[in-house]
Amino acid sequence: xxxxxxxxxxxxxxxxxxxxxxxxxxxxxxxxxxxxxxxxxxxxxxxxxxxxxxxxxxxxxxxxxxxxxxxxxxxxxxxxxxxxxxxxxxxxxxxxxxxxxxxxxxxxxxxxxxxxxxxxxxxxxxxxxxxxxxxxxxxxxxxxxxxxxxxxxxxxxxxxxxxxxxxxxxxxxxxxxxxxxxxxxxxxxxxxxxxxxxxxxxxxxxxxxxxxxxxxxxxxxxxxxxxxxxxxxxxxxxxxxxxxxxxxxxxxxxxxxxxxxxxxxxxxxxxxxxxxxxxxxxxxxxxxxxxxxxxxxxxxxxxxxxxxxxxxxxxxxxxxxxxxxxxxxxxxxxxxxxxxxxxxxxxxxxxxxxxxxxxxxxxxxxxxxxxxxxxxxxxxxxxxxxxxxxxxxxxxxxxxxxxxxxxxxxxxxxxxxxxxxxxxxxxxxxxxxxxxxxxxxxxxxxxxxxxxxxxxxxxxxxxxxxxxxxxxxxxxxxxxxxxxxxxxx
Numbered sequence: 001x002x003x004x005x006x007x008x009x010x011x012x013x014x015x016x017x018x019x020x021x022x023x024x025x026x027x028x029x030x031x032x033x034x035x036x037x038x039x040x041x042x043x044x045x046x047x048x049x050x051x052x053x054x055x056x057x058x059x060x061x062x063x064x065x066x067x068x069x070x071x072x073x074x075x076x077x078x079x080x081x082x083x084x085x086x087x088x089x090x091x092x093x094x095x096x097x098x099x100x101x102x103x104x105x106x107x108x109x110x111x112x113x114x115x116x117x118x119x120x121x122x123x124x125x126x127x128x129x130x131x132x133x134x135x136x137x138x139x140x141x142x143x144x145x146x147x148x149x150x151x152x153x154x155x156x157x158x159x160x161x162x163x164x165x166x167x168x169x170x171x172x173x174x175x176x177x178x179x180x181x182x183x184x185x186x187x188x189x190x191x192x193x194x195x196x197x198x199x200x201x202x203x204x205x206x207x208x209x210x211x212x213x214x215x216x217x218x219x220x221x222x223x224x225x226x227x228x229x230x231x232x233x234x235x236x237x238x239x240x241x242x243x244x245x246x247x248x249x250x251x252x253x254x255x256x257x258x259x260x261x262x263x264x265x266x267x268x269x270x271x272x273x274x275x276x277x278x279x280x281x282x283x284x285x286x287x288x289x290x291x292x293x294x295x296x297x298x299x300x301x302x303x304x305x306x307x308x309x310x311x312x313x314x315x316x317x318x319x320x321x322x323x324x325x326x327x328x329x330x331x332x333x334x335x336x337x338x339x340x341x342x343x344x345x346x347x348x349x350x351x352x353x354x355x356x357x358x359x360x361x362x363x364x365x366x367x368x369x370x371x372x373x374x375x376x377x378x379x380x381x382x383x384x385x386x387x388x389x390x391x392x393x394x395x396x397x398x399x400x401x402x403x404x405x406x407x408x409x410x411x412x413x414x415x416x417x418x419x420x421x422x423x424x425x426x427x428x429x430x431x432x433x434x435x436x437x438x439x440x441x442x443x444x445x446x447x448x449x450x451x452x453x454x455x456x457x458x459x460x461x462x463x464x465x466x467x468x469x470x471x472x473x474x475x476x477x478x479x480x481x482x483x484x485x486x487x488x489x
């Protein structure tokens with residue numbers, strides 16, 4: 001009896017990870033999302049990354065990424081994180097007389113709403129509303145600053161515990177360096193699920209944030225006439241089941257993937273993933289370009305490696321480049337320079353190994369060489385572009401170091417850091433030592449502000465905790481990082 005039970009559990013687990021079931025379950029949920037879009041057709045619709053991208057057709061979605069993390073709404077972990085404030089969504093929500101936005105996500109494990117929609121988004125709405133009131137107190141009579149949460153997903157006790165923390169988060173946002181628009185009406189979350197009898201009509205006194213949970217509630221798997229087992233929230237954690245597939249590949253090859261037989265899917269997925277990798281390496285289909293940091297007048301730019309042209313003739317003549325390259329070695333000399341980018345005076349290539357070695361390389365190699373390279377180019381009135389594989393982590397860490405070393409609190413280049421030509425020998429010369437008091441005194445607060453400058457211009461910036469720790473360590477530690485001394489292991 002015990003063995004039979006184990007076999008049943010193993011079968012259900014295997015079935016839940018089956019790519020055939022997952023893709024067809026997603027497709028069923030897409031139909032519901034499209035129905036919602038048809039009702040709110042005049043309101044921009046966008047996915048909550050990452051899961052929501054599986055359910056939102058790029059043909060109808062607005063190109064404006066949203067990133068509300070479920071962990072910011074987990075019980076006793078509630079927060080409004082200034083590292084992911086999603087403030088770039090406010091102009092879109094306020095557009096067209098404040099029609100709002102439709103935000104698509106999903107969840108698994110028998111819940112109606114993911115925590116991102118049930119709690120993180122409501123926290124965001126009320127924090128923004130109160131921060132706007134603090135910034136623009138005039139003409140705000142009757143401004144709604146209440147916290148709204150779905151009663152079926154958030155108990156009265158949890159609601160009260162969240163509400164008690166809102167003013168602290170609102171004050172932090174209001175006193176941050178972020179720009180807040182003077183919204184015409186306060187934000188208010190509204191929830192839609194497949195179990196909703198009728199779609200709600202948002203009150204005219206608010207800017208609605210319509211939170212759509214795409215999946216039906218299902219405990220375990222449910223058989224469908226189409227020959228697949230329905231799995232709730234199938235788009236979640238696609239690394240575990242997707243055979244390398246991504247939402248982008250799903251939408252590009254949706255018909256072929258859904259028409260394939262169960263046994264054909266793994267091989268088809270492998271071909272699509274391999275083909276996508278070769279196309280991306282050869283020539284990215286859509287190149288957005290590096291993002292200039294507005295607060296420093298575009299003097300620094302951040303991008304992904306794919307954003308940087310591989311043809312030297314297409315490189316900006318007034319820009320120097322720091323390219324952080326994926327590598328299994330921490331030695332810069334171990335990575336050959338592509339002949340198309342053979343301009344050593346303007347291009348610094350810094351290999352970054354994976355795993356634990358990458359953190360040591362940041363301190364010993366990437367940060368100090370970047371500072372040395374940047375010193376001459378910034379004072380030669382060149383722009384500086386920092387690019388890493390995803391344009392979200394390591395490049396942001398390097399940019400944060402350079403902002404702390406070379407630019408003051410007003411965003412202007414520090415005149416006290418001018419150096420002689422003999423000192424400014426670039427990456428091939430001596431490693432320069434960042435001043436411990438650069439930027440008027442480097443503290444966690446000043447670095448937090450400079451990170452806000454980056455995120456305000458590039459909302460997809462998402463440096464890891466480890467990268468931010470290395471930035472703090474490099475700029476503020478009493479240990480010998482800046483002097484190139486030996487590292488305690």
